[in-house]
Amino acid sequence: MIRFENVSVTYRGGVHALRDVSLTIDDGEFVVIVGLSGAGKSTLLRALNGLVPATAGSITVDGREVVGAGRRELREIRSQIGMIFQTFNLVNRTTVLNNVLMGRLAKVPAWRSTLGLWPAADREIAFRALERVGIVEKAYVRASDLSGGQQQRVGIARALAQEPTVMLADEPVAALDPVTSHQVMGDLRRINTELGITTLVNLHFLDLARHYGRRLVGLRDGELVYDGDIADVDDETFREIYGRAITPDDLLDEGAR
Ligand SMILES: Nc1ncnc2c1ncn2[C@@H]1O[C@H](COP(=O)(O)OP(=O)(O)O)[C@@H](O)[C@H]1O
Ligand SMILES: [Mg+2]
Structure with missing residues (x-):
């Protein structure tokens, strides 16, 4: 189980990348995280494996505290977290x-x-x-x-x-064409089902989020502004998370046409 409790991340220079985020993810969940560029998606994943230090709050993975963990502890926590990168x-x-x-x-x-x-x-x-x-x-x-x-x-x-036991994927399809993007998302989803690995995926494209997600988390300007079942998500939800109208660039299959 992953638990964020009142987590804030402020980068040197004063950018508040996460503000008071609380989030609990059960073992085996498949969570898609969306939000505009700069909303804090990457920071959320990096804070979870200790690559970026949380400046307030608590983050635990299977009961182990990440915030303030020593090198040895961090190494152990990271050994159970697989990372998948955009590039x-x-x-x-x-x-x-x-x-x-x-x-x-x-x-x-x-x-x-x-x-x-x-x-x-x-x-x-x-x-x-x-x-x-x-x-x-x-x-x-x-x-x-x-x-x-x-x-x-x-x-x-x-x-x-x-x-x-945990997989973190930070915009894993951003460098791929639409057909391949679907294949890779399908792989992640299938692996989640077959192996029960808790999976968090940051995604830019809302149609991919809707198609592959089970639970959707929305970030806006560092704040968690949505957390719910993907079945309850509609265009209005996305408009609220983004704070603007949805454009073809926000959709993989639309944008490709
Ligand atoms: N290493 C860093 N130093 C300073 N500011 C950063 C750093 N990384 C990200 N930021 C800032 O933190 C905010 C959130 O960034 P990020 O987590 O990368 O968002 P996203 O992944 O949703 O695009 C942005 O304003 C970004 O410019
Ligand atoms: Mg990012």
Whole structure:
């Protein structure tokens, strides 16, 4: 379970990126977070794994406090949180398999991986993760030789290889075309169902949010302004979260036409 209690984040320079946010997410939930650029979506995910320090409040993951945690504690908390990035963050000049094995770094001593001495058990976990996203046949291909959608699948497999209980995806489809975006969102959703991994996804496109989300959280200017079931969301909800009318740019399938 993830719990934010009265969390605020103020960056140096005085930007209030999160203001008094309280939010409880149960194990296995699939939560989509929307809001205009600058609303605080990335800050929310970064605060959860301690990449950005909360300046007030409490954030717990399975009862462990993130705010003010020491290095060792943070390492343990992060080892259970898989991250998926907009720009994939792969090491391009090495193989898909090596990229996925890097997900094991949180679990094994670093010297072993730097020498390329991955135990059979880790390789097995990596191959299973690649199977789950349907690209096991690419294991020995260089990451840079894959399409964007395939690279994001490697990103998902790398996060899975970590055997996380929580997955955080920060605009995972922002660099992808519409067809591939649907595939990647479908993968995340399926993995959530199959493995029960609690998943938080920041999304820009409202139609994707509506199609794949179960629970919707809306941020506006650092404040949590909506939290509810996706079934209860209509255009008015989005207008309130965005504070303006919805435009074709806010919709993946519209914007692509
Ligand atoms: N490292 C940082 N230093 C200072 N201000 C930041 C930093 N990161 C983000 N911000 C500011 O915090 C606010 C929220 O940003 P962010 O969480 O990235 O929003 P979103 O992901 O919804 O676009 C914005 O005003 C942004 O400019
Ligand atoms: Mg962001």
